[in-house]
Amino acid sequence: MGSDSQQYDILILGGGPAGLSTALHLKQRAPHLADRILLLEKEHYPRFKLCAGGLTADAEALLEGLDLDASEVPHADASEARFDFEGKGLKISMPKRHTLRIIRRDEFDAWLAEKTREAGIEIREGVSVKNVIPDANGVTVTTDQGEFRSQVVVGADGSNGATRRCVLPDAPVHTARLLEIITPTQPSPVFSENEGGQGRGLVAFFDFFAVPEGIAGYTWDFPTQVKGQPMRCWGIYDTNMLANGSRPPLKEPLREEMARHGFNLDEYQIKGHPIRWFDPSNIFSVSRVLLVGDAAGADPLFGEGISMALGYGMLAATELEEAFSTGNFSFSGYRRRLARSALGHTLFARWFIASVIYPLKWRWFQILLWRILKPVVIAASWIFILNWGKRMRI
Ligand SMILES: Cc1cc2nc3c(=O)[nH]c(=O)nc-3n(C[C@H](O)[C@H](O)[C@H](O)COP(=O)(O)OP(=O)(O)OC[C@H]3O[C@@H](n4cnc5c(N)ncnc54)[C@H](O)[C@@H]3O)c2cc1C
Numbered sequence: 001m002g003s004d005s006q007q008y009d010i011l012i013l014g015g016g017p018a019g020l021s022t023a024l025h026l027k028q029r030a031p032h033l034a035d036r037i038l039l040l041e042k043e044h045y046p047r048f049k050l051c052a053g054g055l056t057a058d059a060e061a062l063l064e065g066l067d068l069d070a071s072e073v074p075h076a077d078a079s080e081a082r083f084d085f086e087g088k089g090l091k092i093s094m095p096k097r098h099t100l101r102i103i104r105r106d107e108f109d110a111w112l113a114e115k116t117r118e119a120g121i122e123i124r125e126g127v128s129v130k131n132v133i134p135d136a137n138g139v140t141v142t143t144d145q146g147e148f149r150s151q152v153v154v155g156a157d158g159s160n161g162a163t164r165r166c167v168l169p170d171a172p173v174h175t176a177r178l179l180e181i182i183t184p185t186q187p188s189p190v191f192s193e194n195e196g197g198q199g200r201g202l203v204a205f206f207d208f209f210a211v212p213e214g215i216a217g218y219t220w221d222f223p224t225q226v227k228g229q230p231m232r233c234w235g236i237y238d239t240n241m242l243a244n245g246s247r248p249p250l251k252e253p254l255r256e257e258m259a260r261h262g263f264n265l266d267e268y269q270i271k272g273h274p275i276r277w278f279d280p281s282n283i284f285s286v287s288r289v290l291l292v293g294d295a296a297g298a299d300p301l302f303g304e305g306i307s308m309a310l311g312y313g314m315l316a317a318t319e320l321e322e323a324f325s326t327g328n329f330s331f332s333g334y335r336r337r338l339a340r341s342a343l344g345h346t347l348f349a350r351w352f353i354a355s356v357i358y359p360l361k362w363r364w365f366q367i368l369l370w371r372i373l374k375p376v377v378i379a380a381s382w383i384f385i386l387n388w389g390k391r392m393r394i
Contacts, residue, residue, distance in 0.1 A: 004146070005140065005147035005148055005149040006038075006146065006148050006149070007149050008038045008148065008149075008151075009036035009150060009151045010026070010036060010038070010151065010152055010154065010320060011037075011038055011039075011139070011141055011150040011152075011154070012037065012038070012153075012156055013039075013040055013129050013132070013153060013154065013155055013157050013161070013162070013163050014039075014041065014042075014129075014155070014156035014157030014158060014161060014163075014295070015039050015040075015045075015109070015116075015125075016049065016109060016158055016293060016294075016309060017109065017293065017306050017309035017310050017313070018158075018292040018293025018294070018296075018309035018310075018313055019041075019154065019156030019157075019292070019293070019313070020039070020112045020113055020115075021062070021292075021309060021311075021312070021313025021314065022156060022292055022312075022313040022316045022317055022320075023037060023116050023119070023121045023123075023313075024068075024112075024115065024116055024119060024121075024313070025066070025314045025317030026121075026317040026320060027116075027119045027120065027121060028066060029317050029318065030320070030321040030324070033320070033321070033324060034119070034121060035120065035122075037121055038122050038124060038148070038150075039116070039121060039122065039124070040124050040143065040148070041113075041123060041124070041126075041127065042126070042127060042128035042157075043125065043126070044125045044126055045106075045109060045110040045113050045114075045125065046107060046109070046110035047109070047110075048105075048106055049105035049106065049109060050178075050271050050272075050273040051105045051180075051273075051305075052102070052180060052220060052224075052233045052235055053104055053108065053222075053233070053306075054078075054100045054101075054102055054204065054222060054304070054306075055070055055101040055102070055108075055306060055307070056306075056307050056386070056389075057094055057097070057099075057387075057389065058307040058311075058346075058386065058387070058388055058389030059306050059307035059310055059389065060389070061389030062310040062311060062389045062392060063310065065314075065392070066115075068112075068115055070108075071101075072111065073103050073107050073108050073111045074103070074104065074107055074228065075101050075103045075225065076101075076222075076223045076224050076225045076230065077098035077100070077101050077102070077223075078099050078100040078101075078102060078202050078203055078222060078223055079093060079099060079202050080093040080204070081093070081099050081100055081203070081206065082203055082206065083377075084205065084207045084370060085366045085367055085370040086209045087207065087209075087260070088370075088371055089207075089370035089371055089374075090370060090371070090377060092378065092381070100204045100222070102204070102222050102223060102224045102225075102233070104224065124145075126145070127143045127144065127145045128145075129141055129142075129143050129157065129161075129162045129163070130143055130144065131162070131166055132162065132163050132166040132167055132289065134287060134288040138150060138151050138152075138288065139151075139152065139153045139288050139289060141153060151288070151324075152288050152289070152290070152323065152329055153288065153290075154291075154292055154320075155167070155290065155291045155292065155295045156292045156293050156309075156313075157295055158293065158294045159273070159274050159275055159276040159294040159295070159298075160274070161295045163289065163291065163295055164276075164291055164295045167289050168283055171282070171283050173276060174240070174276065174277050174279045174282075174297070175240065175275065175276050176217065176237060176238060176239045176275045176277055176300070176303050177237075177238045177240060177250055177272065177274060178236065178237050178238070178250075178272060178274070178275060179235055179236050179250050179270055179271070179272045180233065180234070180235040180270070180271050180272070180273075181233075181234045181235065181254070181258070181271075182224070182226060182232070182233055182234075182268065182269075183231065183234060183258075183263055183267075184231060185200075185223075185230050185231060188263075188267060200223075200261060201223070203223070204221070204222045205220060205221040206219075206302075207257060208366055208370060209253070209257070209366075210236070212361050212363045213248060215236070215238045215242070215250070216238055216240065216241040216242040216354070216358035217236065217237035217238040217239055217303070217358070218236070218237055218302075219235065219236045219237075219253060219254055219257040220233075220234065220236075220237070221257070221261070232263075234257070234258055234263070235254070236253060236257075237275075237302070238250060239277065239354060241300070241354065241358045242358060242361070251270070275298050275303050275305060276294050276295070276297055276298065277297050277298050277299065277303070277351075278296070278299065278308075278347040278350070278351055279297065279300070279351060280348060280351065282296065282297045284334055284338060285331040285332075285335070286331070287330045287332075288331070289331070290316050290319060290320070290331055290334055292313055292316045293305065293308065293309035293312050296312055296338075297347070299346075299350045300350055300354040301353055301385070302350070307389060308343060311341070311388075311389070311392055312338075312343065314343075315334070315337055315338055315341055315343065318337065319331060319333070319337060341392065342388035342391035343388060343392060345384075345388065346386075346388040349384035349385060353380075353384070353385075
């Protein structure tokens with residue numbers, strides 16, 4: 001340890017929803033720890049984060065538990081979500097409310113960071129973590145702005161983060177591939193013949209037509225807004241569960257889906273980013289270091305990760321509160337805490353469902369699933385996948 005290293009009790013590495021939620025839940029559960037926390041973020045808010053920005057009711061329930069109201073952030077609301085195979089399938093809508101609230105992550109994360117600062121937590125922006133070295137008495141964190149020393153570290157630095165790579169260099173990783181495109185609501189008139197410029201309304205679409213082509217996932221098309229202007233967010237998600245060494249190109253199915261609705265992919269900027277997903281064999285902590293959010297593992301079924309990141313933050317705060325009251329920083333109970341929580345239940349269910357349904361690539365099975373077994377799929381989603389955010393409060 002360098003003698004000039006800066007000392008804290010809790011260092012949170014990464015200021016996305018997982019890190020900010022950890023800080024906010026710590027403030028709520030253990031306010032005496034608040035002025036001993038430092039959050040390090042490599043970018044400056046509002047910073048770009050590739051994400052479709054779909055906030056489920058579970059994400060909003062977790063924010064409400066922190067007395068936060070996501071409607072303060074610019075958003076577009078989808079009144080229903082459609083889960084289709086080749087354009088036909090089932091519809092999910094939430095009674096008396098929007099089904100999916102879509103935010104832009106630069107705005108959402110900057111808002112959440114502001115709320116965290118208002119709660120009295122110190123955030124240092126523009127500090128990039130390079131190395132994380134736990135030892136028997138604490139953790140040394142090396143950054144491009146000097147060295148920090150703390151009792152414990154929370155690795156909240158996302159799918160490509162440094163924390164997990166430093167503390168678990170040999171652990172296997174499960175990562176999904178994603179591409180995303182933002183377009184206007186209407187296709188350009190030259191290309192559009194299919195929809196006569198009607199657009200797709202305030203509906204969030206998921207289409208699993210590419211599963212038989214070896215894509216273990218779906219294409220999406222959400223309403224969104226950029227600087228107050230209504231737009232559409234398109235993308236494709238592949239868990240890579242079917243990869244077998246070969247990875248089918250993602251651009252072609254996305255091009256196909258966009259073309260079906262009158263949009264020409266080549267007219268727009270395309271961006272890609274991975275998501276590290278939850279597998280029950282993942283390692284979630286080592287002595288003195290907890291992982292949260294994508295660093296621990298997001299949902300493999302849909303690649304949903306914002307609500308999960310918020311949920312991990314709550315679990316990590318509880319774990320930290322207990323560690324500081326007992327003086328035991330091994331975090332050996334964190335896996336069990338996750339497994340027993342509503343977050344752990346939904347992640348396990350989603351991993352199990354993804355592992356079963358994506359490898360069944362037959363076209364007839366996908367038709368059966370999304371078009372014929374509708375009531376079964378809706379009931380199973382309601383029981384095993386959705387509605388976990390409120391249960392995290394108990
Ligand atoms: C294309 C795409 C679409 C998606 N769409 C959705 C969606 O609609 N709904 C949904 O729920 N989820 C979606 N996700 C998943 C979601 O974006 C993530 O699960 C979520 O952002 C995880 O939050 P996090 O806080 O763990 O990590 P992140 O949001 O990645 O935050 C990590 C933070 O750590 C910082 N950081 C990284 N490295 C360092 C370092 N070395 N030093 C300091 N700071 C560092 C980063 O700058 C960042 O601020 C999508 C993901 C992708 C890629």
